[in-house]
C-alpha cells in the first residue's frame with residue numbers, strides 16, 4: 001500500500017569471515033536481488049511489509065493514501081479546511097511564517113460531539129485515568145499492516161511523554177461514552193520551543209491521536225484535532241509539529257526513515273520481525289550481531305540530575321546546527337533525560353570527575369505487543385533519542401548505546417536517519433527499513449528540510 005513500509009533496501013554484504021574490516025551489514029532483504037539477502041523482516045511475505053511500528057503510524061487508514069493528481073480540498077474535507085500545505089498544492093505562501101495569523105477568532109465552546117459522547121480532560125495524576133489511557137492505546141493504537149505488532153506504551157512512559165515541563169491537563173483531551181464513561185478516543189499536546197530555520201517558535205507537539213477501532217471512519221479524528229487546536233489556541237499557541245508514518249494529504253516538511261539494529265536476533269526471528277535468508281543461519285546471525293557486555297568509552301556514566309545544566313548547554317549548542325530542532329531549558333533536560341528503567345536511558349561522558357561533560361547519548365523504550373504469539377508477548381524496542389558529542393566519535397557513542405540497550409534486555413534498536421545518524425548506521429549493522437516517518441507542521445509555511453537537518457525527536 002502506498003506510503004507504507006514494504007521492503008528493505010539492502011546494504012553492502014556482511015563480513016563474517018573475520019577479515020577485520022568493519023564492513024556494513026544489512027538486516028534487510030532486497031526483494032529484487034536475492035543474492036544480497038542476509039536477514040530481513042517479516043518472513044512470511046514475498047516483500048516484507050513493515051519494518052518497524054514507529055514507521056507505521058496510521059497503518060489502517062486507507063483513506064489518507066492519496067495520489068498527487070487527486071486531492072482537491074473537497075476530497076480531504078477536514079485537512080482541506082485547515083492552515084496547512086496540501087500535497088496537491090505546490091504554492092508556498094510566505095516562507096517560514098504562519099499560514100494564518102494569530103489574531104483568528106477562537107471558539108469559546110468545545111466542538112460538538114455526537115450525543116452519546118462527551119469530552120473528558122484526563123487527569124494523569126490519577127493512576128486510574130492513566131490506566132484507562134494505557135488500555136485504550138494498548139488495544140487501539142498503531143499496528144503493523146498484518147496486525148502482528150501493536151505499540152504498547154507503558155503507563156510510566158505515558159506520564160513521562162505527556163507531563164513534561166509546561167504540561168496542561170486541558171491538552172490531555174479524551175472522549176468518553178456518556179453512559180458507560182468508557183474512554184474511546186484521545187489526542188494530546190505538549191508545549192515545546194521549536195527552532196525552524198533559525199526562527200524560534202512556541203509550538204505544541206501533537207501525539208497519541210487514537211480512536212477506538214469500533215469508532216473508526218466516522219470522522220471522530222477531525223473533531224479531536226479541531227478541539228485540541230481550539231484548546232491550544234486558547235493558550236495563545238498557533239503552531240504545532242507532529243509525525244505520521246502514513247501518508248496524509250498534508251505536505252510533510254521532512255520525510256525520514258527508520259533503521260533497525262538487531263540485538264536479539266533469535267527472538268526477532270521467532271516473532272517474525274526478522275527472518276533468516278538463504279545464506280544466513282541462526283548461528284551466523286548471533287555472531288554477526290553479538291556485542292560486548294560493557295561499553296567501551298572511558299568516562300561513560302549514567303546521567304545525573306546535577307548534569308542538567310551542562311547537558312542542556314551542550315545539547316542546545318549541538319542541536320543549533322539543524323534547521324528543525326527544539327530549544328531546551330535545564331528543567332526540560334532534567335525531565336527528558338533523567339534515567340528511568342523502562343522509559344528513558346541516558347549517559348554522559350565525563351573523562352574524569354574534575355573535567356566537564358563532553359558527550360551525551362540517550363534512548364527511550366517503547367515495547368510492542370506481539371499479537372497472538374504463543375511464546376512472546378512483547379518486543380522490547382529502544383529508540384535513539386537525543387545526543388551530542390564534542391570529544392567522543394559519534395559512532396563509538398552509538399555503539400555504546402547498542403551495548404547498553406542489549407544489556408538492558410532490548411530486542412532491537414531503532415534510529416531515524418536524522419541528525420548525524422545516517423553516517424554511522426551501516427557500520428553499526430543497522431538495516432534500513434523502507435517505512436517513512438514524516439514530520440508535519442500545523443499553520444507554518446516552510447520549505448522541505450533534509451533529513452540530516454532534522455534535530456527533533458518525538459515519542
Ligand SMILES: CCCCCCCCCCCCCC(=O)SCCNC(=O)CCNC(=O)[C@H](O)C(C)(C)COP(=O)(O)OP(=O)(O)OC[C@H]1O[C@@H](n2cnc3c(N)ncnc32)[C@H](O)[C@@H]1OP(=O)(O)O
Pocket residue numbers: 057058059060061063064075076077078079080140141142143204206207208209210211212215216217218219220221222225228229232233237238239240242243244245248249442443
Ligand atoms: C495549533 C495547534 C494545532 C494542533 C493540531 C495539529 C494537527 C494534529 C494532527 C494530528 C497528529 C497526530 C499525530 C499522531 O498521533 S500519529 C498516530 C495516529 N494514530 C494511529 O495511527 C492509531 C490507530 N489509528 C486510529 O486511531 C485512527 O485511524 C485515527 C485516529 C488515526 C484516524 O481516525 P479514523 O481512521 O477513524 O478517521 P476519521 O474518519 O475519524 O477521520 C478521517 C480524517 O482524519 C485524517 N487523519 C487520519 N489519520 C490521521 C493522522 N494520523 N493524523 C492526522 N490526520 C489524520 C484523514 O486525513 C481524514 O481527513 P481528510 O483527509 O478527510 O481531510
